[in-house]
Amino acid sequence: xxxxxxxxxxxxxxxxxxxxxxxxxxxxxxxxxxxxxxxxxxxxxxxxxxxxxxxxxxxxxxxxxxxxxxxxxxxxxxxxxxxxxxxxxxxxxxxxxxxxxxxxxxxxxxxxxxxxxxxxxxxxxxxxxxxxxxxxxxxxxxxxxxxxxxxxxxxxxxxxxxxxxxxxxxxxxxxxxxxxxxxxxxxxxxxxxxxxxxxxxxxxxxxxxxxxxxxxxxxxxxxxxxxxxxxxxxxxxxxxxxxxxxxxxxxxxxxxxxxxxxxxxxxxxxxxxxxxxxxxxxxxxxxxxxxxxxxxxxxxxxxxxxxxxxxxxxxxxxxxxxxxxxxxxxxxxxxxxxxxxxxxxxxxxxxxxxxxxxxxxxxxxxxxxxxxxxxxxxxxxxxxxxxxxxxxxxxxxxxxxxxxxxxxxxxxxxxxxxxxxxxxxxxxxxxxxxxxxxxxxxxxxxxxxxxxxxxxxxxxxxxxxxxxxxxxxxxxxxxxxxxxxxxxxxxxxxxxxxxxxxxxxxxxxxxxxxxxxxxxxxxxxxxxxxxxxxxxxxxxxxxxxxxxxxxxxxxx
Amino acid sequence: xxxxxxxxxxxxxxxxxxxxxxxxxxxxxxxxxxxxxxxxxxxxxxxxxxxxxxxxxxxxxxxxxxxxxxxxxxxxxxxxxxxxxxxxxxxxxxxxxxxxxxxxxxxxxxxxxxxxxxxxxxxxxxxxxxxxx
Numbered sequence: 169x170x171x172x173x174x175x176x177x178x179x180x181x182x183x184x185x186x187x188x189x190x191x192x193x194x195x196x197x198x199x200x201x202x203x204x205x206x207x208x209x210x211x212x213x214x215x216x217x218x219x220x221x222x223x224x225x226x227x228x229x230x231x232x233x234x235x236x237x238x239x240x241x242x243x244x245x246x247x248x249x250x251x252x253x254x255x256x257x258x259x260x261x262x263x264x265x266x267x268x269x270x271x272x273x274x275x276x277x278x279x280x281x282x283x284x285x286x287x288x289x290x291x292x293x294x295x296x297x298x299x300x301x302x303x304x305x306x307x308x309x310x311x312x313x314x315x316x317x318x319x320x321x322x323x324x325x326x327x328x329x330x331x332x333x334x335x336x337x338x339x340x341x342x343x344x345x346x347x348x349x350x351x352x353x354x355x356x357x358x359x360x361x362x363x364x365x366x367x368x369x370x371x372x373x374x375x376x377x378x379x380x381x382x383x384x385x386x387x388x389x390x391x392x393x394x395x396x397x398x399x400x401x402x403x404x405x406x407x408x409x410x411x412x413x414x415x416x417x418x419x420x421x422x423x424x425x426x427x428x429x430x431x432x433x434x435x436x437x438x439x440x441x442x443x444x445x446x447x448x449x450x451x452x453x454x455x456x457x458x459x460x461x462x463x464x465x466x467x468x469x470x471x472x473x474x475x476x477x478x479x480x481x482x483x484x485x486x487x488x489x490x491x492x493x494x495x496x497x498x499x500x501x502x503x504x505x506x507x508x509x510x511x512x513x514x515x516x517x518x519x520x521x522x523x524x525x526x527x528x529x530x531x532x533x534x535x536x537x538x539x540x541x542x543x544x545x546x547x548x549x550x551x552x553x554x555x556x557x558x559x560x561x562x563x564x565x566x567x568x569x570x571x572x573x574x575x576x577x578x579x580x581x582x583x584x585x586x587x588x589x590x591x592x593x594x595x596x597x598x599x600x601x602x603x604x605x606x607x608x609x610x611x612x613x614x615x616x617x618x619x620x621x622x623x624x625x626x627x628x629x630x631x632x633x634x635x636x637x638x639x640x641x642x643x644x645x646x647x648x649x650x651x652x653x654x655x656x657x658x659x660x661x662x663x664x665x666x667x668x669x670x671x672x673x674x675x676x677x678x679x680x681x682x683x684x685x686x687x688x689x690x691x692x693x694x695x696x697x698x699x700x701x702x703x704x705x706x707x708x709x710x711x712x713x714x715x716x717x718x719x720x721x722x723x724x
Numbered sequence: 725x726x727x728x729x730x731x732x733x734x735x736x737x738x739x740x741x742x743x744x745x746x747x748x749x750x751x752x753x754x755x756x757x758x759x760x761x762x763x764x765x766x767x768x769x770x771x772x773x774x775x776x777x778x779x780x781x782x783x784x785x786x787x788x789x790x791x792x793x794x795x796x797x798x799x800x801x802x803x804x805x806x807x808x809x810x811x812x813x814x815x816x817x818x819x820x821x822x823x824x825x826x827x828x829x830x831x832x833x834x835x836x837x838x839x840x841x842x843x844x845x846x847x848x849x850x851x852x853x854x855x856x857x
Binding site for chain 1: 737739740742743744746747750751811812816832833834835836837
């Protein structure tokens with residue numbers, strides 16, 4: 169908003185005219201005296217005439233300068249007043265309110281700050297401006313002060329038409345009539361949002377800039393980066409001053425970006441408070457921990473902390489590769505042990521006494537358990553080192569759920585639980601490796617069966633999540649305690665003291681699930697409540713429905 | 725294609741040989757000839773005249789695939805189908821073995837009660853192939 173300052177200096181004061189008239193009179197008299205003397209040769213009159221002429225000229229000149237000075241002073245005064253007024257209007261937000269809180273008038277700065285036009289806001293309750301409505305302790309105190317006839321001052325958190333937070337310093341003056349009644353208010357406010365944002369940013373940056381972990385702050389919709397600390401800039405190879413207006417999209421490959429966005433969905437929807445995403449950046453393997461923050465200007469932004477996990481990954485791989493070597497070696501003796509026990513158990517070697525049969529059963533079950541661990545380790549190693557190929561094809565998740573429920577039926581019976589399948593009426597197509605998905609389902613379902621109370625039902629549900637299908641395995645087990653949640657998908661982690669049934673597990677099942685789902689470009693997570701149950705779920709991107717290709721040509 | 729009867733089995737682990745023997749002779753009734761090394765098997769190849777080779781992959785000296793290669797280089801034995809047995813159950817490995825011409829791959833540990841039927845099922849795959857050819 170630009171204002172022009174008009175100041176009129178063409179008008180002269182009355183004083184100026186009076187003085188000018190006197191000077192003119194003296195001038196005429198002086199002139200007459202001189203001309204008269206010139207005729208009469210009277211030296212006294214001539215001298216008087218010259219004196220009068222001189223006086224008139226001097227007076228005229230002096231008056232001219234005096235009048236000029238007055239005009240200048242007046243112009244300066246007028247300018248000062250207008251500048252003052254301009255400053256007041258540009259920096260303060262003014263509105264007049266009736267005693268019942270209706271806005272009666274606003275200045276330009278008001279409309280500019282809050283985004284309402286005068287027509288929109290005049291007549292509306294001033295409560296509209298309050299972020300948390302009028303029923304707050306601060307507002308109560310304000311009302312009490314102004315209705316007692318005193319002015320109220322303090323800082324306020326208001327809200328603009330677009331919902332943006334506006335931090336102001338306010339002074340509210342009551343208008344009191346001759347009977348001492350409050351008839352309305354004049355509110356004068358100064359917008360502090362920008363100043364606060366700047367000071368907070370400066371403070372935050374000086375602390376965050378030196379952290380060893382990379383930190384970047386960005387807009388959740390545009391993905392535009394507002395801030396990146398030194399460690400982050402170094403990692404991504406940006407010069408110190410060019411992080412502004414860069415986008416998060418430049419940090420990831422297309423596939424990783426897709427996956428990262430998927431991991432942010434529950435955070436953006438408010439289903440979770442933080443999102444952890446691991447991926448291999450060009451600079452090495454990193455973990456990205458993302459939170460939402462509400463900035464001082466009221467805008468919601470994402471803050472991601474990038475942690476270098478190369479050391480952890482190396483240790484994990486070393487552990488896994490040494491364990492996997494041992495595992496290979498274990499499979500050979502296990503073949504003999506299991507084979508021998510199986511032959512004994514089958515009765516081809518003759519009948520066993522009940523006790524011997526029982527002992528053979530114990531040995532056989534435990535060899536099975538050992539084999540399960542070995543197999544899990546090997547699967548994980550294959551997934552980690554990229555040896556396992558994902559043979560993706562169009563898969564209807566409804567079939568996977570039904571088949572998985574069928575396959576687990578014997579184990580469910582053993583655990584005394586029941587699986588209930590809830591699918592959709594339309595096909596749930598995804599691009600996936602059905603064998604690997606069955607492996608994931610089997611792990612999630614056997615966990616659910618192990619931890620569910622006897623007689624309870626476990627729901628296998630298919631949900632439409634717009635661009636993805638979600639498969640849920642919902643149990644009514646004991647829930648996962650807080651301390652175990654963040655490491656649940658890590659290798660060899662088992663929740664201690666869980667009142668599950670006495671079924672063994674390897675502590676690798678969920679790690680395998682996560683690896684497989686991530687290899688499919690999906691996301692796996694869980695919701696849990698201690699004492700109520702847990703729902704594990706994974707999202708896989710929908711694939712386009714199969715085209716009707718008619719009759720396939722016969723394969724020779 | 726005649727019914728599968730004679731199998732030549734090579735494995736360096738004596739216990740596994742024993743389990744397999746019981747599985748294929750007691751549970752099933754194959755004519756089974758077992759050897760604990762590649763060279764020993766090669767020596768008896770002519771006498772046994774097997775219909776199928778059941779070879780362990782990881783063996784000291786001569787590995788299963790090396791033995792298979794060797795047998796294939798002998799003209800009169802080059803068409804004997806091979807099934808490998810391996811404790812390395814990796815996808816990539818099975819794929820490699822099948823690509824090198826193996827008829828099938830059985831992973832260890834195997835179930836002795838179903839080993840015979842597993843071998844027969846792989847054998848019939850080869851039979852189908854033969855019909856198509």
